Amino acid sequence: MATSAQPWQLGLAGSAGAEALATSGTASTEGPERPGPLQDETLGVASVPSQWRGVQGIRGETKSCQTASIATAEASVQARKHVDAEVQTEAPEPVSLPSVPRYNGPQLAAFLRKVEAMVTRELNKNWQSHAFDGFEVNWAEQQQTVNCLHTLSYPPAQGQGLHVTGVSWNSTGSVVACAYGRLDDGDWSTLRSFVCAWNLDRRGLSPQQPSAVVEVPSAAMCLAFHPTRPSHVAGGLYSGEVLVWDMSRPEDPLLWRTGLTDDTHTDPVYQPSRGEAEVGATAVAFSSFDPSLFVLGTEGGFPLKCSLSAEEAAVTRMPSSVPLRAPAQFTFAPHGGPVYSVSCSPFHRNLFLSAGTDGHAHLYSMLQAQPLTSLQLSHKYLFAVRWSPVRPLVFAAASGEGDVQLFDLQKSSQKPTVSVKQTEDESPVYCLEFNCQQTQLLAAGDAKGTVKVWQLSSEFTEQGARETELLDQLASEVAS
């Protein structure tokens, strides 16, 4: 059989192979001496190219991604739930001692036995000791002198030549008010005048600009703040009216006025008081101990002890719709001229001071007509005298020579301890008031239309060791 030579050549592995194939082809035609199908043949080598190491193109694709823009939105939330609650202060309960726990009787007795001797010894030593005589400790910084803290004035009032006729501190001690008027006008006056108030605790206090100003139709002669309401102030006018203002309402401060009726004082009101007298009253002071007791200073120069509970009806010149009573109970020995100011001691129920045009201040006891002491403080008039609210033996006086004088009866009973000049040209100081809350402050108003707030030295603001006893001693020097 003839095997056809396969034309199959996978690679030129060798020419021998090709020859062999060629040979085999020819061999079939020539016919070697072998039988046909069992011939040895050598085929070429087949080779397969590798596909593994071939250079592959790096296939890449570009992709990108982008975060979407952040969406924001604003929303507000309000909690709507609310709950009502009430608060009520309760009156303080009187303090009661807690129930006492069981304790051992014999133990207590033993303890007392043990300590009694020691305690008794110390008590006796203390009673005789002079170890602490004259030893004083100062906890607060000592102010050595009296100096002027503020000089307050109202230029329009000063421009009219008005005097400060009354000063008053309010119940919290932070506002000082003054009344402008004239004290030397003898006739009726239709002068428009002012009542001004300065809040000293306010920042940016401007001394020429009061925090509140009220215009009044006629000269204001006297002024007093309400004892508990910090913004209410009452003033008496030259026309005889009494007005009450609320200084916290700038648009319409006027609360109340007495109006001009037949009953009103047709004589000038010189100090807000709750009573009238047939004598010309120039000054009133209520006792701090007995609210129905008051002392009147009169034009005749004699102080009168009066009581609101007097029953006797008054004899008046003109009929009046309000029944008047005659309150006078006792007449004291007179000054040499009208009394312009009286003041009852806040520490002793029987003592009061009076000051008048004779330049003297008299210290009276309610129990006798003659004054206990008479002090000449000025050669001109004395316009105001006030006891200190903290020191039982101290009082202040305003003189016609422009001085504010402070007396300490413990140091000297003849001359003032401190005398400060309020006005340079010796025009009189008409009124003064201590500040009961801030006890180092004293306000004084003068004829130049200024109110000066004085800061007192520490000796006037702290009570000494035995002042109340000394005051009692003074009061008991009543001639028997």
Place this chain on the structure above:
Amino acid sequence: MKTLVNFFPDLFQAEVEETLKRIQSHKGVIGTMVVNAEGIPIRTTLDNSTTVQYAGLLHQLTMKAKSTVRDIDPQNDLTFLRIRSKKHEIMVAPDKEYLLIVIQNPCE
């Protein structure tokens, strides 16, 4: 003399009362009180609110004084406490169980 609890046999009660009366009658004594270890007053000659105030405050002060003395020297201990003020002197005699407080206005 205000007695707060009538509690123990008369024998000791009489002695306690007498001792306190003796102390109270000394010259210048304004008030006397006995306070227990918790600061609760047991006997007093002053009014309720003043007593409660003195008892609470002085108990605390005495404890502080005692710890001060012990801290400085652990072998030492507080025997007596005196506070002198402008107006008067307060004396405290301390003990494990009780405090005796006496207020005196000494002669100046």
